[in-house]
Amino acid sequence: MSARYKYSFIHSIEGTHEVVYAPQEWAEDEAFWERSTTYWGVFRSFSTKELSFIKGDATWLKNISDTYGTEAECSFKVEFLNTVNYTYENLYNGIIDFSTYKYVEGDTGTFVKVQIIDDSFINTIKTREATNVNLFKLVDLNGDAITPFTHESSQIIVPQKNYIFKATYICLNQLK
DSSP, X not given: OOOSEXXXXXXXXXXXXXXXXXXXXXXXXXXEEEEETTTTEEEEEESOSEEEEEHHHHHHHHHHHHHHGGGOOEEEEEEEEETTTTEEEEEEEEEEEEEEEEEEEETTEEEEEEEEEEOSHHHHHXXXXXXXXXXXXXXXXTSOBOOOOOSTTOEEXXXXXXXXXXXXXXXXXXXX
16 A cells, blocks of 8 residues: 655755655645635645654755755655556645754654745746836846847747747727
């Protein structure tokens, strides 16, 4: 019988570490869907953002924190067992925020508490909502040049497809 959930840490240099013991708060960290009137949609959310890891998993996180500091690029992945085809499917991806890292050695043992930042598309949108975008600028957010639109370049070619779409440019002043 396989476990219902599989947990793992993925570090950009150290690789993947299979988490042996489930995070202590995972039973309460259920996913739910909530409607956002700000972003006009229904998005995934989680009840808690901070998880505790024990024993060897805590030691692994401590080594990453000691070696790479608060800027460590490490993520936390949860997969669940699909009982229809008996394969693990991705349930949750999160980024470990080492700036919230707490290592505790106590009578009950050692554990690490860290916050997990949801690594979903909506989080990408929310973190960029304050970015001002000048629509008339000819560079993108990364500083790369954008080709200006002209009547000569009104053709859109989709790479690796044989479709060619032609656009018609209508000036709003001509519609009055």
